[in-house]
Amino acid sequence: MSILLDGVSVRLGDTDVLRDVSLDVDARTVAVIGENGSGKSTFARLVGGLVGRTGGTMSILGLDPASQAKELQRRTALVFSNPDAQILMPTVAEDVAFSLRADRLPASELRQRVADALKRFGLTDLMDRSSHDLSGGQKQLLALCGAFVRRPDLVVADEPTAYLDARNARQVADHLFTDEGHRLVLVTHDLALAQRCEAAVLVAGGRVAAVGEPSAIIAEYEAILRC
Numbered sequence: 001m002s003i004l005l006d007g008v009s010v011r012l013g014d015t016d017v018l019r020d021v022s023l024d025v026d027a028r029t030v031a032v033i034g035e036n037g038s039g040k041s042t043f044a045r046l047v048g049g050l051v052g053r054t055g056g057t058m059s060i061l062g063l064d065p066a067s068q069a070k071e072l073q074r075r076t077a078l079v080f081s082n083p084d085a086q087i088l089m090p091t092v093a094e095d096v097a098f099s100l101r102a103d104r105l106p107a108s109e110l111r112q113r114v115a116d117a118l119k120r121f122g123l124t125d126l127m128d129r130s131s132h133d134l135s136g137g138q139k140q141l142l143a144l145c146g147a148f149v150r151r152p153d154l155v156v157a158d159e160p161t162a163y164l165d166a167r168n169a170r171q172v173a174d175h176l177f178t179d180e181g182h183r184l185v186l187v188t189h190d191l192a193l194a195q196r197c198e199a200a201v202l203v204a205g206g207r208v209a210a211v212g213e214p215s216a217i218i219a220e221y222e223a224i225l226r227c
Helices: 040-047 069-075 092-098 107-118 136-148 166-177 193-196 214-226
Strands: 002-013 016-025 029-033 055-060 077-079 155-157 183-187 201-206 206-210
Touching: 002 077, 002 201, 016 040, 016 055, 016 183, 016 201, 016 206, 029 193, 029 214, 040 155, 040 201, 069 214, 077 136, 092 136, 107 136, 136 166, 136 201, 166 183, 193 214, 201 214, 206 214
Parallel strands: 029 183, 029 201, 077 155, 155 183
Antiparallel strands: 002 016, 002 055, 201 206
16 A cells, blocks of 8 residues: 655644655555654544645545545545444444445345445344444444445554454454455554554654554654653
């Protein structure tokens, strides 16, 4: 996966959240680590096309998020720490189907895509359940299901295991790392999870402080935390 940024800045309100960010990463799985308030979530939203740059140039999957926003959004799925922000429809099956609304699929294909996705994420028995009555772990699996049913080229996940117990966190992580042809940008405080990625980006003070092999970048981050 190619993430190319050259002198990119992002200003939100009166705050320069990212400043002069430049990097070139070509890896299937990329961890984004850093302290709270460092700008890593804004970096993820920038890559996912949710916020725009105020300066510089960039390319994600070979696309310019400014001039090719619709194409990037079509090829990208986002997963957040709070699944309630992504669950919109009354039942589990309806929520997954809603993710495919823009594809205008024939009814039979839509049902099959939804059924396959529910099976993959172990939600078939819950398909008629109220989406909002699920447990926290089940809700996050539903959010993942709604993301992956679209068959995205890129998944941007911002702290997807933050509020989960160890068992559910492991299950969600395994789904994210399953090689289904998608690329992954993973914002996480879980350094063991970051270690599973092919590359890591350390964000500090609104800038990219380091990029490289996860072990080296994690060691650099841990040195900062000890200061």
